[in-house]
Amino acid sequence: MAQSRLVRDATVGDAAACAEVYTPYVRDTAVSFELEPPTAAEVADRIAAALARHAWVVLEDGGRVVGYAYGAPFNARAAYDWSTSVSVYTEPGRRRSGAGRALYTALLDRLTGRGFRTALAGVALPNDASVGLHTAMGFEPVGTYRRVGWKLGRWHDVTWFQRPLGDGPADDGAPPAPPR
Numbered sequence: 001m002a003q004s005r006l007v008r009d010a011t012v013g014d015a016a017a018c019a020e021v022y023t024p025y026v027r028d029t030a031v032s033f034e035l036e037p038p039t040a041a042e043v044a045d046r047i048a049a050a051l052a053r054h055a056w057v058v059l060e061d062g063g064r065v066v067g068y069a070y071g072a073p074f075n076a077r078a079a080y081d082w083s084t085s086v087s088v089y090t091e092p093g094r095r096r097s098g099a100g101r102a103l104y105t106a107l108l109d110r111l112t113g114r115g116f117r118t119a120l121a122g123v124a125l126p127n128d129a130s131v132g133l134h135t136a137m138g139f140e141p142v143g144t145y146r147r148v149g150w151k152l153g154r155w156h157d158v159t160w161f162q163r164p165l166g167d168g169p170a171d172d173g174a175p176p177a178p179p180r
Contacts, residue, residue: 005099007106010056010068015044017065018058021091030124030151046070053180054084055110059103066091069103071111074120081178082117084165088133100133108137112165115179119165124149125157139163 010018023037038046047070050056054071067090074083086107090099108119121139123130139161147155 004062005102006060007057007102008060009110010047010051010058010070012044012047014058014065014068015047016040018047018068018089019043021065021067021089024092025089030149030154030156031127031130033124033149033151033156035151053114054116055107055114057103057106057110059090059099067094067099067103069100069107071107071116071119074118078178082115082175084111084116084119086111086119086121095129101137104133104137108163108165115176116165117167117175119163121161122158123161124151125159131159134161137163 019038019040019042022032022043025031026034026037047056050070050072054073056070057068058065059067067088069086069088071084071086074080074085086104088100088103088107090097090103094100111119119139121134123134125131125144140163142160142162144157144159146157148158149156
């Protein structure tokens with residue numbers, strides 16, 4: 001990674017920059033199924049929630065936030081406590097620059113350190129760039145939900161990707177206490 005680029009833990013003070021990175025995905029694409037871009041205050045709440053149990057990292061380039069990645073609950077049911085949903089976003093023009101890989105590498109390391117065993121990511125289709133990134137990061141497709149999101153005048157499928165974290169789930173015996 002170039003010396004001017006730095007991946008670090010996010011703070012709520014990064015909310016406005018993260019909201020700015022995210023807005024074009026919400027407004028102009030089906031990458032996100034949100035219909036209205038969240039405010040900086042809403043993103044600040046999301047960052048605080050992610051940092052409390054999962055992780056949120058940002059990529060700075062020349063001191064400016066140009067991307068972020070975070071972990072979140074995969075499902076509220078207690079049996080899913082060792083699994084995490086993950087997402088990554090970079091500002092336009094950063095495809096194939098190593099930004100997504102750098103963000104995911106840092107995020108997955110932090111989530112592993114917190115005791116999570118499985119990372120899952122939903123990719124709204126079509127999205128060749130995201131499919132490529134997830135595959136390159138060791139995620140495997142595990143299923144596709146057909147026509148589950150209506151955005152920008154059409155239905156979209158979502159393919160789910162999964163990868164183990166750390167040693168991955170073990171089938172022998174109880175796991176340690178869930179990440180907190």
